[in-house]
Amino acid sequence: MIEYQADLMSENQVLKEEIARLKQEKLSCKEDIENLTLEIIKLEGSLLDLQMKSKKREKTFKFMQLLSQQIIGAKDAWNIYEVTVKSLAENIGFDRAIIFRKKEDENFYPVASCGYSSEYLMTKMANPEFSKLAVEKQGILFNGKSIDKYRADWESEFQVKYFIAIAFAVNSEANHILFAGNQTEDTLRRPRLTIVDFETLQILANQIAITIRQNEFYAQNQRYSNRQGG
Incomplete structure (x- = not known):
């Protein structure tokens, strides 16, 4: 009888330990499930963010294609700028x-703008240091991850915090600067500026330069033909 009671007590102890172990496993599983749920929520959020950025970039690409077609069909340089x-x-x-376009005094002046008042840019000249840097580096990309720093007064001058500036040549020298910027890093209309945006604006700037040169060549031929006909 004593041995039976001892065996029963031993079994009870084993069962208690097993129950305690299972409870601990249950608690651990609960924590794992909670952690996995949080990870799933984070991943779903990241996926949604990527999908939204992808849609923004797809929309940007389509508009860039349309803009290239409009530039090709433009009548003159001023129409292209606008x-x-x-x-x-x-x-x-x-x-x-x-x-911006370089003039005879070697300074860059705005020839077309959007998002600024006409009074703001009527007689405004681009900061010489900004122009020099844009031309020397063939462009500037400034976003939240940029290593390069730029002068604090450029923010007030251009009224943006993040921007891309592309220098491009019509004829023999870099005599134009294409500038585009945002007040915030990630907007409802477009994601943070990246090297892809920089390269896209470079392609756009090249398209502008080519079309202006073609228009000038066509105009010269027309004038020559008119003189010959006269």
Whole structure:
């Protein structure tokens, strides 16, 4: 009888330990499930963010294609300038856009803009240090991850915090700067500026330069033909 009771007590102890172990496992599983649920929520959030950015970039790409077609069909350089800045600001999601052109005094002046008042840019000259840097580096990309720093007064000058500036050449020298910027890093209309945006604006700037040169060549031929006909 004593041995039976001892065996029973031993079994009870084993059962208690097993129950305690199972409870601990249950608690551990609960914590694992909670952690996995949080990870799933984070991953779903990241996936949604990527999907939204992908849609924004797809929309940007389509507008860029349309803008390239409009540039090709433009009649003259001034029309190209106006079409470009308007589309960058109204369709492609930039808060501000400017095209600067170098004049005889070697300074860059705005020839077209969108997002600024006409009074603001009527007689404004681009900061010489900004122009020099844009030309020397063939462009500037400034976003939240940029290593390069730029002068604090550029923010007030351009009224944006993040921007891309592309220097491009019509004829022999870099005599134009295409500028586009945003007040915030990630907007409802477009994601944070990246090297892809920089390269896309480079392609756009090249398209502008090619079309202007073609228009100038066509105009020269027309004048020559008119003189010959006269």
